[in-house]
Amino acid sequence: MATEFVIYTDESVKDGAYFSNFYGGVLVRSRDLLGVSGRLAACKAEQNLHGELKWTKVTENYLDKYKTVMDVFFDVIAADLAKVRIMFTNNTYVPQGLTSEQRQSEYHRLYYQFIKHGFGLAFSNTEHDGPKRVRLNMDQMPTSREETAKFKAFIEALSRNPEMRRADVNFDRRQIAEVDSKDHDLLQCLDVVLGAITFRLNNQHLIKPEGQRKRGKRTIAKEKLYKHICGRVRLIYTNFNIGESTGTQGDFANRWRHPYRHWKLVPRNHDRDMTRRKP
Secondary structure, eight states, rough: OOOEEEEEEEEOSSOOOSSSEEEEEEEEEEHHHHHHHHHHHHHHHHHTOSOOOOOOGTTTTTHHHHHHHHHHHHHHHTSSEEEEEEEETTTEEESSOHHHHHHHHTTHHHHHHHHHHHOOOGGGGTTOOSSSEEEEEEOOOSSSSEEEEEEEHHHHHGGGGGHHHHHEEEEEEEEEEEGGGGGGGHHHHHHHHHHHHHHHHHTTTOOOTTTSSSHHHHHHHHHHHHHHHHHHHHHHSTOOOTTTOOOTTTTTHHHOOOSSEEEEOOOOEEEGGGGGGGG
C-alpha cells in the first residue's frame, strides 16, 4: 500500500519591504492526520477559540490563547508528526532576463518550485520505501479558474519528474484541491506561523500608527507571538536564522528529514540591489 503525504499550502505577502513572495506548507502523513488534527481541535476548544485562527486576528486579548495553540502545533512538529516549510525571496536579489509571460506567471511559478523542492520529497525514500502519493490541499488561490487548472496540471506532471520517479512519489490530479482554511486547523496554524515570519522579516514589529510615538497594542501582541514561535523553532534548531535557508549539515536528505525548514529562494540569474536591503 502506498504511503500518503497530505500537504497543506498557503501564501502570504507578495511584495514586502525587504522580503517578498512568502509561501508556506505543512506536511502530515495520512496515518497521523486524524491524531494531529484532533490535538489541534481539542486545544482550540479548550481555549474557546471557535472561529478561524489567523495571523491578522492576533490581539493582546487573544495572545495567550494563540501561544497555547502554537505550543501544541510545535509539539507535533518536534515529534516529526508534521513538517513545516517556509519559502521567501530577498528583495536585494533582482531577477534578470525574465520574459513578460514569466513575470505575469510568477505567482504560480514560485508556488510550483515550493511544492517541488520545499519538502525534499525527492529524498522521502530515505524513510519510506515503496510508492508514495501526495494529497495537496491549497488554500484558495487568488487566480482565475483557467490559471488554477493549468497550475494543477503542472503539479500533476511532477510525477514524471526524474527525481520524483526515483523516489516513487506520485501526484494525482484528483488529489490536488483548493480548500477553505476555515475547515482545516493545520492550515490555520500554518497561516499564523507564516504571518509571524513575514511580520518580522519585514520589520513590521517597528510600525507605529501615524502621528503616534508608540507602537499599537496589536503590533506589540504580534511581536510577542512571533518571539514565542521563534523560541519554539530554536528548541529544534539552536540559533535558527529566519532570514536564511536552513542548512542540510552535509546531507541533502535532510531537506526531507528536518521537521522545520526555511528556504530563501535566490534566482539563478540575478543582480544585487543593496539599496533594497534590510537596515
